[in-house]
Amino acid sequence: MTMHEDALLRASSRGGWDRRTLLKTFGAGAVAMAGIPLLSACTGGSAPASGGAKTATFGSGSSDEVPKAAYKAVTDAFQKKSGIAVTTNVVAHNDFQNKINTYLQGSPDDSFTWFAGYRMQYYAGKGLLAPIDDVWEKVGGNYSDALKKASTGADGKMYLIPNYNYPWGFFYRKSLWTEKGYTVPTTFDELKALATKMKADGLIPIEFADKDGWPAMGTFDYLNMRLNGYQFHMDLTAHRESWDQKKVSDVFDTWKALLPFQNPNALGMTWQDSAKSLADKKSGMYLLGSFLTQQYTDKAIADDIDFFPFPEVAVEGQDAIEAPIDGLLLSKKGGQNQAARDFLAYVGTPEGQDVYASVDSSNIATAKGADTSKFTPLNKKLAEAISGAKNISQFFDRDALPAMANNVMIPALQSFIKDGNVDVKNLEAQAKSLYAAQ
């Protein structure tokens, strides 16, 4: 989902985009257009007949100002280059995600924004998406193996063209660390030693917020991948592995060693509260997605933020990284429209991604060769962390059945944070019922 996505989009809409510039760019037309996608969403859309036509439709859930403008720039640049007109239907991102079922079964647009993970594979398995192996033949060279793996359906065919992603990891203030002489930990023991030191220095070692429920999934995912490996994470979230086993309880047992170092007030805090606490140097480090940095509008603080990947625990070193990928899919109907395939291919080129990033610079472009000259040192580091990873996970709420993430994991993690107890037998019982209903 979506919950963290939601937070990200909200944050990015607050990012550096000047409202006036936007209005100048679009003029009043943007206002008039805003009503159209809503109407077409109601009637199920009246997209023009495809097939040979030199037009394509594009459904976008990126409804906030910055991403919306960025996609507009992409479709404009594509039209200039290829002569194919892409009509964009923007739907408010929450609605878009919540109504994806009806959207895909009605008359969806040829291409639409979505993300890698369980739900992409699920809809692909239901035959609602068109495979795009031919597009991947053209642009596949632009992507790393990890991205390729994340774009593949359960049937081995390709479905997603990644546009951008944002990694999860530890963020900290460089000046605080230099002052106190802290060094970046690469193993779990070093992390614990560092946290102990920070606690002695009167800091909250690991900033943590879980009032909204989803941020704690990041800690769970990383500990799971570092203890049991990337494949186990994928199998567990797809429920090919049982929750009622030692491997899972080991994750929680290991986490218990970290709990005393995490902010004890996490359950009453949002990630924005935690971001402030990190900025105020009340806490030493914070495990979150890179959207965290969008909170720091003060340049002095933003430039003082640094990143390190989650330390090694037991297996696979630091090979896997949690970096949710956003990109474009082709609906079943759109699969017959060559123009839509060309559009996806364009988004899969460094050129297309540069156009996007020129407007929305808060994320990391996925294609190799995309322009990194405008990156801040931190963004460069984030990009390297992703390109160096052998495996990319999508965050629990995208890799797992959304009902499992929302209805089961959130209460389970919150009660674990509260008293350190978790009932893996019950987790398995719930998982069984929910996955069976799909």
Add this chain to the structure above:
Amino acid sequence: MSVSTNPSARGRKAAAAPARRVRRLSGRDKVVLGLMVGIPTLIQLVLVWIPTLMSVGLSFTRWNGLELTDIKPAGVENYQFIAQDYPPFWPAMQHNVLWLAFLALVATPLGLLLAVLLDQNIRGTRIYQSIFFAPVMLSLALIGIIWQLFYNRDSGLLNFLLGTAGTPQAVDWFGDSSVNIWAALFAATWRHAGYVMILYLAGLKGVDPTLREAAQIDGANAVQTFFQVVFPAMRPVNVIIIVITVIESLRAFDIVYVINRGTNGLELISALVIQNLVGEGQVIGIGSALAVILLVISLIPITFYLSRAFGKDKEA
């Protein structure tokens, strides 16, 4: 004898005559009446009864929300799951009961008290009425902001007044699962009392002043007058208030939802229904089963109210 019965017979005749005229409906009248009854019935059917019956039906199935052919019968499995495997369900039931008890014992009497005080023709009574009623009219988002300002752990008014803001002793009103339900109940009282107050104010205005005078002449003091004369005289309002209090406690939703979407100590049935039916965490079978459970519980006060209302019609 005949003289004395005559006027009443004539009176009966006069009363019956217009009734007979109403029975003679023209074709146009029939169409109009048909439309007036038919359209609301149709709306009621489409918006209330059909969805209700469909929910009941779906609560015995498993469905992923895609093709209709994907609907699989599941018997009572969804109900079994809710009762046995779904951890938030029983806390939610308890919280709903607590909610009901709190509204009935604290919020409703408070509303009554406010109404009685404001009924005394004190100066500026309309201003007070508006102030107490304002929370009922506020939007969800605004309520969220107001209570955030009040309860926030580090910068909230409450911890500031307690002198604990910014210290480790500060009470985490939203995050601590042993206190957040009380914080939410306080916020709910703030709304509910205003609502009850307005209804009772109307009720008090409707009480015949001669009743009070009679009670005073009989030597009753103010408390006796209120509890033994005025309060029983407001019986129709009391029934409505009871039903409203029960229903408000069953559909309590907005306040917990703005705090943390009804998790971590704030589980309520209505919040669970929303979580399971709307949005990405959608599990249609389980969500429908939860909705049916809520419906069955709601039927109790509704039946109570309807039997009272119709029973009284028959009496009259």
